[in-house]
Amino acid sequence: MQIKLTKENLHSEFVKLIERISGEELANCYQCGNCTGGCPVSYAMDFGPREIIRLLQLGQEDTVKNSNSMWLCVGCLQCYCRCPKGVSAAKILEALRQITLRKGEDHEQIKEIPFPFMKNAPQQAIVCGFRKFVS
Ligand code: SF4
Ligand code: SF4
Structure with missing residues (x-):
């Protein structure tokens, strides 16, 4: 299948x-x-x-949704600082995360996290992790 940059893809509903x-x-x-x-x-x-961003411009919604990128972004904003066009990839990845979480699709299942890990992990990491990975 040939993937093209079209007006429809560039302004799709997604x-x-x-x-x-x-x-x-x-x-x-x-x-x-x-x-x-x-x-x-x-x-x-x-x-x-x-x-x-390119995949989204080309209408490759499923490829983006199935990738791990939005879950690995740490929100450091280095991408935004370096962008000559003032585009924040961090905000785009955050939006992708929000779209998934707002559908109730958790990235992590709390009950599957081993208790010893929960007991020893820093409290702040747990709170941040829940905020980022759980709807
Ligand atoms: S995508 Fe941007 S905000 Fe996310 S980890 Fe990379 S540089 Fe940092
Ligand atoms: S730095 Fe900005 S313009 Fe360059 S690829 Fe990243 S988002 Fe696009």
Whole structure:
């Protein structure tokens, strides 16, 4: 299947939803890659921030939803600081997380987290983790 950059993909309902939640305009990204270059966790992501935005521009909604990128972003804002177009990939990834969590789809199941881990992990990490991974 040939993937094309079309007006329909660039302004799909999914893209509009992300833009409404994040306040960002995906078409502003011209794919320079500065965001991914500075991202401390892009090495572990299925797709770095630049690629996530490109996939969304190309209408590859399912690929983005099934990737681990939104769950690994630590919100450090390095991507935003480096972006010459003022696009915040962090906000876009946060919007993707919110879309999933608002559907009640938890990324982590609390009851499956081992008790010894819960007992020893810093309280702040647990609270932050729940906020990020649980609806
Ligand atoms: S905010 Fe997220 S995507 Fe942006 S640089 Fe930090 S970890 Fe990477
Ligand atoms: S730094 Fe900005 S313009 Fe460059 S790829 Fe990342 S989001 Fe797009």
